Amino acid sequence: MLRFVLKRLVSLSLSLVVASVVIFLFVEVVPGDPAAFMLGLNATEDTLAALRDQLGLSGSLIERYLSWVGGMLRGDFGTSYTYRTPVSEMIADRMWISLPLALYALTLSTLIAFPAGIWAASKRGSLADVSVMGLTQLGVAIPNFWFAMLMVLVFAINLRWFSAGGFAGWDAGVYPAMKSLTLPAIALALPQASILARVMRSSLLDTLSEDFIRTARAKGLTKRQALWRHALRNALIPVLTIIGLQFSFLLAGAIIIENVFFLPGLGRLVFQAISARDLIVVESVVMLLVFAVIVVNFAVDIAYAAVDPRLRVRG
């Protein structure tokens, strides 16, 4: 097991290195001079040179890459041109909205999807199954930002249960902060929960038709016992994959949903940075999100091995 984890750690670091190279090359090499991009057409050669120095853009390609990565490892993401503040500070503020939002949504999604999927599978073909599957079909098809807008219309504007947007801030206490994240989290979670419930159901049905379920039934287990004791854990393997993938969708989705609710998270930051052509901010936020995705997928790999003993030996 330890060797398995170490092996995964090696491949995790490799992915991070390659991803950082891709992002670096994309932003710094493909479009030519980022300083010229940031300052627009009327910039003088002096200001350009000054900006390049400030952004750490002087020196060879490899030197620049190493200084960028080295900086990130020390928590120094460079300085935003438009705001003239360290990028790390800007990100740190915003991250405490986007990350909790994605995790909140992931939790909701799992809490909804597992019971729904298991229930539908255990009552296959019944009215319950058909209605759950019909609802998930709708849930998969609904654009999450539109669903968010409808919820604002109903729960904020008409019923006034929630505020239509903005963030109370963690300083105001956990409850108000969570409350302002609740509608966004539901909007994010529902489509993902629908997907997850469908995967859970079909994976469970596949497992239920396996030979070892028949063996379990021949031992005297009821259908229910066979499902809970043998099918569920086996069915979890594809479900884990989807949960891992969903985290990256949720992070990306959070960026969009923040727009609907005027949440000052990474999404708002990145869009402001794009319109201000503040590439260093874009680069850092993308790197951070990719880092989160890769780490979550690493965690999913470890979870696999915990579920499936066959993976532990193969490594």
Add this chain to the structure above:
Amino acid sequence: MSLLEIEGLDLDIHGEAILKDVSLAVQPGQIVGVIGESGSGKSMTAFSVMQLLPDGAVCRGRVTLGGHEMLALPEPSLCRLRGNEVGMVFQEPMTALNPIQPIGAQVAETVLIHEDVSRAEAMARARKALERCELPEAKFPLSRYPHELSGGQRQRVVIAMAIALRPKLLIADEPTTALDVTTQAQILRLLRRLVDEDGMGCMLITHDLAVVADMAHEIVIMRQGEVVEAGPTGRVFDEMRHPYTRALFEASGHQPERDETPRDVPLLQVRDVVRDYALPRTRLFAPQEHFRAVNGVSFEIAKGESLGLVGESGCGKSTLTRAILGLEEVQSGEILLDGEPVFTGHRPNRDVRRRMQVVFQDPFGSFNPRWKVGPLVAEPFHLLDDPPNGADRDRAIAEALESVGLAPEDRLKYIHEFSGGQRQRIAIARALIIKPELIILDEAVSALDVSIRAQILDLLADLSARFGLTYLFISHDLSVVRTITDRVMVMQAGEIVEEGPTALVFDAPQHDYTKTLIAAAPVLPERGAA
């Protein structure tokens, strides 16, 4: 009163009649062999007893197990009986166990479900059940996972689960079909010992008459959902009242008519062939290790001869086949067809390749389901520099199909329109179409029912006589090899351990492994002598 009594059992699945008026009985301590080909309903009879039938199944008639009316019992009562009064063993040991649970927990579960005992007590009982199934603690601790066991060992775990509570009846559904012949013999011996020790009744379902011949007290022969003949084993073999029984018996030991004149012009020469596979590295910088699948194999096949190659799974016979066909290069040694090497300068030699063809085991996986039979049969034309076109091509396809007993019009159909036996004929037609000299038959009749198998063996013997074909006949089934080959080789762990005229090797085996194999193979009693 019988332990198990099935009376007038009818079974419909979604309105289709699967079983018709099936009656049979099992006494305590008795092994009843239920024999039939595919579609005979023998497995469904077993599942009817367990009441583990697919959705849409409707049973009528009576199934009485130890005084319980199985068809009338509600599901909770059935659950109390399953595993407790009746245990079941399945055909496919590789998939019959939960892959992510240790074997101890899986066996102990049988105990925990039915008896109010502590987990430790259940584990101790599981240990005992596994010991009884000859899985000693030293080598097979309870913490083992199924993927760490071989097929035969997994089947022992399944049996341990079934007998942990010493049920009155054990149902074994083709328990050895997926296993090698020596493993099969061990598992059958284990089943018989358990039946004797516990005085269980046992319903042993199989397609192989020979398996039950020296094991079952009673025999039930089924065909298309009906029992055609039943009775004590000796009497059934003696009398064979029903023509189907006779046909089945004859097909099982079928001996095709063959010309057995000895030949000595060599066609295929295999000399000191070695084939290594690189093993996956265990550590990043570990030296590359190899697995030697074929180790210094040498033999010859004469023109027109039929040579058998016998061995259990993993002995290297498939690797050897691929090497002969020129699909993989060997590490050392040479393979010559009529003096020409199959590989020249790291490239397969097309001139040699077009003189050999192959027929595979699986009649379902051997054909691309999206192609029509015509193009499928004509595929080996790819090996010719100047393949026939248009009318010539159609004529060649028609000729090949006719030579295996199919109609030329069949070339327009898709493969799913044919039965398993017909597909195997099409596979032979595909091999014949470029008029090869050597045909490798890789378990070519192993997946077929005995009656179909007999027909295909006849066809092969006939084709060999008509076209002067040379066969390399690869099989794990000794009885088939015996009927169709002139000489036989026995392969074990990548090496040929014995070689000689078929009759001589079978009657007086020299090598220990050959002796084990022949002793393990179930044999049919001589007609009327049982």
Add this chain to the structure above:
Amino acid sequence: MTETGFLRAALRSRSLVLGAVLTAVFVLAAVVSFLWVPHDVAMLDIPNRMKGPDGMHPLGTDHFGRDILSMVMVGARTSIAVAVVAVGIGMVLGVPLGLAAAARKGSLLDEVIMRGNDLVFAFPSLLIAIMITAVFGASALNAIIAIGIFNIPVFARLTRGAALSLWTRDYVMAARVAGKGAARISFEHILPNVTNLLIVQGTIQFSLGILAEAALSYVGLGAQPPLPSWGRMLADSQTMISIAPHMAIFPGLAILLTVLGLNLMGDGLRDLFDPKIRRVGR
């Protein structure tokens, strides 16, 4: 299955029929919009802005007085075009990569393709779009590229997985015995047997593409004015949602129904191709 039998089974599948009808409606709307729309979408009619549905404007008007029905019809063109091209990019590049990786399983090529896939999966399509727009600016074309890039590993992985199991079939071995090479076998034997899977996945990626395009246009990274797009219509409606909810409801419904139709069709096709009828009795 014979062709008529296939058709009959297709018509029996409720989800397939419903999905096909919904999809056909929106494809038709997009096609018709080239020839005729109820009102010109380029014409502003400020006095009639933000009107609710009535006889003149069945779905009402937007904040510039444009007819929402016409906008939805023209927007369907953008959505469908973006999704079709993005799925096309994914298939054209992903399927050969998957076939090649399977044909050379375990080789360096396979390893490179699979690791490349993992890498792209770490960048959700939105992040790719953000990077592209940050550098090249926002446009429908960049949205297509972003969604298309994300589709490549989806198809590559699917194709590789299915192809790997096909490579173990005896008919592939028979083709090798007939002297055929890996490329020929991939196209003659492997590809025809993965097309069903690709069609099903294609409809799913198509619907995901429509959702992704809507999301990108909503945040301003996709279609730019004056090109009408469902996502941008929603973005425009957001500030007016309390005054003119119909401006948000109808474009959203258009997305929902199109995606629903495609998903139902995909599900129906999957059931049709893979009926999983288990053979009973031996």
